[in-house]
Every structure is written in structure tokens, then in C-alpha cells.
Amino acid sequence: MDFFAGSLISGLQLGSIYALIAIGYSIVYGILRLINFAHGDLLMVATYGAWILIARGLSLPFAVIGSVLITVAFGLVIERAAYRPLRDAGEEATLITSLAVSIFLQNLFLMVFTPKNRAFALPGFFSEKLVLGGAGSITITNMSIVIFVVTGGLIAAVSLIIKKTRLGIAMRACAENSTAAKLMGVNLNAVVVFAFVVGSALAAVAGVLYSGQYVSFNPSMGFMIGIKAFAAAVIGGIGSFAGAAAGGVLLGVLEILFACYLPEGAGVYQTAFVFLVLIVVLLFKPNGLFGAAEGRRS
Amino acid sequence: MKKKIVSTIMAALLAALALAGCSSPSGGAGTATGNGSAEAPAGGSSSEAATPADGGTIIVGGLWQTTGFMADYEIPGSEGFQLAVDEINAAGGIDGKQIEYVFYNGQSELDLNSSLIAKLIDVDGAKVVAGLGDPNSAIASGTVAQSKGVATLATSSTLPYTQERVGDTAFLVPFGDNIQAYAAAEYAYKDLGLHTAYVVTDSTDEYTLSLSKFFSEHFTNLGGEIIGEATYDDNGYTDFSPAIQKVKALDAEPDALFFASFTEQGPPILKQFRDAGLGQPVFSGDGLDSVEIAEIAGEAANNTYFTTHVDYTESNSKVTDFLAAYTEKYGAEPANAFAALGYDAAYLIKYAIETNGNGDTSAEGIKNALDKVTDFEGVTGTISYANGHVPNKTVYICEFKDGTKVNLLSVVPEV
Incomplete structure (x- = not known):
């Protein structure tokens, strides 16, 4: 039981981070049908941003805010410089471009910061543990609590924005049918910019949480996490906000539970099993768990 | 290794999308060059x-x-x-x-x-x-x-x-992994008197696999017991909670931990084990020879011993x-x-x-x-190289202490 509880907490923690990243993939895809592979690398940009600001003597909250601003700036520049000129060029062109942007970002940071692994040291407070039960054998660190609270809060906030604000409604309208939305006077560029701002900001927070939890970082850290978060967005139904959040949590939990419960020797293939689940989900629900029906692709 | 897998994933994704996109099959499916290998070799x-x-x-x-x-x-x-x-x-x-x-x-x-x-x-x-x-x-x-x-x-x-x-x-x-892993096992069992060990191995590299194999072999020969093993693959993988949960689920905690890993996983694995309350002495090979690990992991790196090739303080x-x-x-x-x-x-x-x-x-x-x-x-x-192309050389055992590397002793392998 303790074993299960401990594994579940770790899984939820990893899943929360995947969820934050998957949302960014999903909302951008919803509007532009663009799979933005450079999205994962924004995690890395955010981590370096926060790291530099902390080294400059900023306190942690300000460093995180600064890092979010830096990451949003990167996201917007990428959108303006790489994706907007290609908006009418088709899905393959922007897909390849996003891979190019990803490689460019990694190599840029490799050049500037060297491939060295760096420390992302948070104050000792985050490593402190709370006992949840099981006679002291189920514990949770403050870092995990921070991850859960921040993720939950952000998901609630973004979901409110999407449901209630004018920009949010415009965003959903564009996701539904961007041509019709344009005809109704929705400014598509403003909506796209807004989607990139939200996506980049969430990726920035995810990056800081991830590096805070796992201590060290380097220029290539974002790619694999990005791929997994992309898979999470697909499981949930790419384009769907709730689907991305649910898919992220599901993927994180499955990944850890597979690693914990698969027999000795097979545990190492947990990622393969996770992707097996992806295939099974897609076989039965081709649009993902929360995906919209077919026919939306223009 | 890991990049190779990343490029394969990218190629597969591209191929899948080129097919799914109902677009002309002339898309760049086979041309994915992958992360990093696209740049000209420096x-x-x-x-x-x-x-x-x-x-x-x-x-x-x-x-x-x-x-x-x-x-x-x-x-x-x-x-x-x-x-x-x-x-x-x-x-x-x-x-x-x-x-x-x-x-x-x-x-x-x-x-x-x-x-x-x-x-x-x-x-x-x-x-x-x-x-x-x-x-x-x-x-x-x-x-x-x-x-x-x-x-x-x-x-x-x-x-x-x-x-x-x-x-x-x-x-x-x-020297070869057999020599360094033997030295680590001897040090753990004989010098520090540790009799049970849990082994965590990066399963994607010959180095980490052979290091764990030789450590387990010699530790058992000396009379010690390997009470469990966990493996992980290092493809962007930095969450060690499965291994931690497995150690905590054991009837008795091990006296020692052996990690076969490269530097990148060093700080995360040390930090996560220590955060989970597992403060046992950790042993590893020359893959952990980097002051960076002690700097990044800080206190979590204390009580970590590794083998390496030279003592610069000699x-x-x-x-x-x-x-x-x-x-x-x-x-x-x-x-x-x-x-x-x-x-x-x-x-x-x-x-x-x-x-x-x-x-x-x-x-x-x-x-x-x-x-x-x-x-x-x-x-x-x-x-x-008279007896094969892997030299028998002195093994140096070091310890991380408060962000620095401390040389402890040298072991001359028995041939």
C-alpha cells in the first residue's frame, strides 16, 4: 500500500509537469494545426532564464516571473519569425520548421552555455518532507506540494480565461473554425499571439518546476520531455484543453507505475509500455480521450 | 545512444505525420537527421x-x-x-x-x-x-x-x-570496469563493513551494465548480498522514484547503494535518494568522477564513494x-x-x-x-599490454565531501 501511494505521488508529480507542457501543444495545435516541436525546448529556455536571474541575486519568485517573461518573449519571437510567414504553407512545412527551431534553440544554448550540466538549487525548504501516513513511510516533499498547487492553480486559471474572457472565446472560435471566426471579425493574429503567450508561460513554469524537482539541467533537457508531453496531448485529444491536462497526468502516472510494477527486467521499458498505451487508446478513440470528432481538419 | 533514440523517434513521427497528413508522399519522411547530427561536425x-x-x-x-x-x-x-x-x-x-x-x-x-x-x-x-x-x-x-x-x-x-x-x-x-568495480566492492565490504547492497543501473550503456555486473559479482564473492536491483534507461529520464519506492518496500534497508550512471544522472539520483530519506553510503565508478556532481547535488552528494584513475594531490x-x-x-x-x-x-x-x-x-x-x-x-x-589490451592499473577511491572531491586511498589490483 505504501509502495503504491509513494509511486502514485511520484507519478502525479511527473504527470502534472507533463500536463502543463501538453496544454501548450494543444492550444497552439487547436488554432493553427501546428505541432510545435520547439515547445519542449522552451522548458530549457525557462530554466536557463531562472538560473541566470537567481545568479544575478533575484529572489526566487521574481526570478520565476522574469523567467516566464523571457520564455514568453522567446515564444513570441519564434511565432513571429518562424511560424507566421509559413501560416498558409501547410502542416508539413510548419512541422519541419518547428523541428528546425528546436534544433536551433538547443544548439544556440549549447554554444552560449556549453553542454555542461548545471545545478538548479532551490532553498532547503523545498526538500523538507511531510509525513502523510503509513507510520512515516509515506512522505511528500514540499516541492511535490508546490508542483500540485501550482499546476492545479494554473490549469484552473487558464481554463477560466479560455471559458470566460473575450480572448478566450475568440480562441475557442478560431479552434472551431478559423475562417468563420475571421469573417466574424476575430483578429486571428491576436488570438495566435495569445495562445503562444499562454503556452510559453505554462512551459516556463513547467521548466522551473521540473528543474527544481530534478536538480540539474542542460541544453538538451527539453526535447524528450517535449516528446512525452506531445504524446500526452495526443492521448488526451490534441486541440482539447481538458484532454491535454488529463493526458499529461495519465502519462506521468502510467510511466511511474509501469516502472514500479513491471517485473524485474521489464521495468526499464516503461516508456515503451507507455507508448503501447498510447497506441491502444488511439485504436479505440482515434481522436484521443477528449478529442473533437473527425472532420475539423481543413 | 540517447540522441540516436531521439532521432529515431523524430524520424518515426515525421513518417507518421507525412502519412497521416494526406499530403503528397514526397514529404521529408526519410530525411530526418535528428537532433545535433544535423550540424556539421565541429x-x-x-x-x-x-x-x-x-x-x-x-x-x-x-x-x-x-x-x-x-x-x-x-x-x-x-x-x-x-x-x-x-x-x-x-x-x-x-x-x-x-x-x-x-x-x-x-x-x-x-x-x-x-x-x-x-x-x-x-x-x-x-x-x-x-x-x-x-x-x-x-x-x-x-x-x-x-x-x-x-x-x-x-x-x-x-x-x-x-x-x-x-x-x-x-x-x-x-583500467577495466572489473578492476574498478572490484575495488569498490572490497572497499564497501571490507573497509566499511557493509554487507548488503542495492544496485541501480543505467541499462542503455555497456559501461554501466558491466560496472554493475562486476560489482555485484565481487560483492557476492566477498560474502555480501545484493538484495535488489533496479534499472532505468537514461533517455531524458531523471525521475528515480520507481527505484526509490522499490528500495523502501524492502524488508530491510540495504547497507549500501551502488549506482552505475554517467554524470548527467548523478545529481538527480543522489538528490532524490537523499530526499527520500535513503542516506546510505553510495558507491559508483569513474562515471561519477566530476566535481560538478558534488557542486550540483550539494549535501546530497556526501557519503558517496567512487573509483577513478589518478590522484591529483599526489x-x-x-x-x-x-x-x-x-x-x-x-x-x-x-x-x-x-x-x-x-x-x-x-x-x-x-x-x-x-x-x-x-x-x-x-x-x-x-x-x-x-x-x-x-x-x-x-x-x-x-x-x-603484455597480458591483453586492458591495463592493470592502480584504482583510486574518492569521496564527495561538502561540494568537493576528496581522495581517500589507492588500491593496487590483484592480477
């Missing part, structure tokens, strides 16, 4: 001999992984090698011949290493190649060199059965001279023992040719000369 020629000395030149190749997961070891290694090449050339070369040194960055990618070593040998005309990266890459590129009859000197790969896998042109400058003149020369050239002390291994590799080539070469500097001549090396005195100890 590297170059640093031939000191713009005007060759009278005796001609010897072309020596370097295949260093100065980016990717092996960079922590191979950047210092390449710097040590470069330093030695410069010293040798300044002192008149090998048998009066200047070294013409050509090197490439293999980016820690298997396929790139295989093609670059072919380029070093066929295009640049290298007669011997040093560096080679982790065992996976070293076996891949070593096999290519074997087919061309050119000797390779691996400076960071410690796989003891490299010669069996590759052939007679493969030489190791460091007063032996080989060591002090190397340290002085390295610090003067690069402005800082070497990050780990791999700088000294790179340095030794260049002098080993010089020693072999001058002692056993009879003036033959063909690829075959150099290979035969290396074969006969006995008692070469390097910074990292004495190298002899």
Missing part, C-alpha cells in the same frame, strides 16, 4: 607542423565527444591529449617526426563516430586514433578501425572485453608536472581524471613508437609497437 586540424620537420610527420587522429552526454569526460580528455601533442611537438616530435593532429567531435553519437573514424583514417590518413567516447561508440568506431588495421586508444571507455569485441587493434588507456612528479602544464594552458585544474588519461594516450603513442617501433610509423607498425608496450609510466599509472 573539429579541425591543429597541425603544428605548417613546415614539416625534416623527419616528416605522423598523422594522429582524435575522435572526441566534446558535446553530448560524454562531453564531461571527453572535453578534459581532448584537452589533455592536445597538451601532450603540443609538448611532444615542441620537444622535437616522435623520433624526430612532428605529430600532425587531426580531430573531430563525435557528439556522443554512435553512427557519427563510425563515419568520422572512417574519415580520419581514409581521408585524413590517421595512423592511430585516440578518444572514442563511451563503450558503445568505442566498439562501433573501433570495429571500423579494426577493419582498416588502425590502432585505437580508448581513453574514457573502461569496458574490459573491448578487445574481444573489437579485435587486436583496440587498446584501453584506463606529490609524484609525473602528476605535479602534468597539473602545472595543464593549469598553465587551460587556466584551471582538470575537471576529472580523464584529462590525465588523454595526456597519457599521446605519450603512450610516443613511447611505443620510440621504444618498439624501429622507425616504422605505418598504421601496422604503430599497432605492433603498442602491442609490445611494457611498463609505460604515465600520469595515471603504469601501462603494460
